[in-house]
Amino acid sequence: MGRGKFIVFEGLTHSGKSTQAHAIASWLEEECGVKVLRNQEPTKRILGRVAREVVMxxxxxxxxxxxxxxxPSPYTRLTRFVELINEIIECLRKGQALSELQIQTLFLADRCDDVMNVIRPALRNGTWVIQDRFTLSTFAFGMAAYLSYEDIIKLHHESVALLRVKPDLAFFLDIRAEESLKRLKNNKGCECGKYEEHIDFLRRTAKAYGNLFAAPGCYEFSSNITQLNGDRKTQEEMTWHIKEDIESRFLDKI
Known part of the structure; x- marks a missing residue:
């Protein structure tokens, strides 16, 4: 049994990531006979639940x-990283607000747990992992919150990078910040978190994604990246393009 493929969907809130992840996972299982695990970040595991409460x-x-x-920590050998997480939990216990660097550290702790206990075991078992958000989101949202690229890459190299898992393919669903906010407001049952409520923040996030794709080191975070214009394509059109891309890269070789 070969290793599974790791496919990630990235983009602004309400860009269609979850819709496409669901459509592609169903297609792979039902029509292609591929064993699939759908996954998301923040996760629904303990550290992910803490992170979600904070951003909401x-x-x-x-x-x-x-x-x-x-x-049980998946990164016990990373002494400084463990110290940072303990400091964050203590701040939350005292009701203190977290800095943006602490919030991103919390996301990375959740990702370490996710990689060690969910993603890597699934891939080794031949299961394809279809993921809603991964490393690119950390950089885009962190940079939009005025963290430096250098600060984030340092945290990344002290944690997730040591686990040596990166997507085989990432899809970035590109929509304007105005469209993201419009879709959020139209979705009446959706809660608004700290990263979605301000148009200026969404614009900075979109710009950060663009800067990341232009950077030479971008492929450190994913082996292949495909960008799709979510403003100009319907969800059905994007699904078609994504299927074509996955078929040509992976399924034709099975």
């Missing part, structure tokens, strides 16, 4: 914070 501007419960401190 809620205080994590004492029980959740206790579980986070007791949770």
């Amino acid at each position: 501007k809620r205080n994590p419960s004492p029980v959740l914070l206790y579980e986070a401190t007791e949770y």
Whole structure:
């Protein structure tokens, strides 16, 4: 049994990432006979739940914070990284606001757990992982919050990069910040988190994605990146293009 493929969907909120991830996962399973795991970040595991509470501007419960401190760490050998996580949990216990660097550290801790306990085992088992958000999101949202590329790459190299897993293919669904906010407002049942409520932040995030793709080191985060214009294509058209890309790269070789 060969290694599974790791395919990631990136983009602004309401760019269609989740829609495409669901469509492609269903197609791979039902029509291509591929074993698939759908995954997302922040995850629904303990550290991901803490991160989600923070970005949704809620205080994590004492029980959740206790579980986070007791949770078996996948990065125990990374002494400084563990210290940072413990400092973050202590800040949350005291009701203190986190800095943007602390928030991104929390996301990376969730990703380490995700890679070690979900993504890597699935890939080794021949399962394809279809992922909603991964490393590019950390950089785009962190840079939009005025963190430097150097600060984020340092954290990345101290944590996730050591686990040596990167996507085989990433799709970036490119939409304007104005369209992202419009779709958010039209989705009446959707909560608005700290990263979605301001148009200026969304514009900075879109710009950060563009700067990342222009950077020579971008392929450190994904083996291949395909950019699709979500403003000009319907969801059905994007699904068709994504299927074509996956077929030509991977399925024709099975």
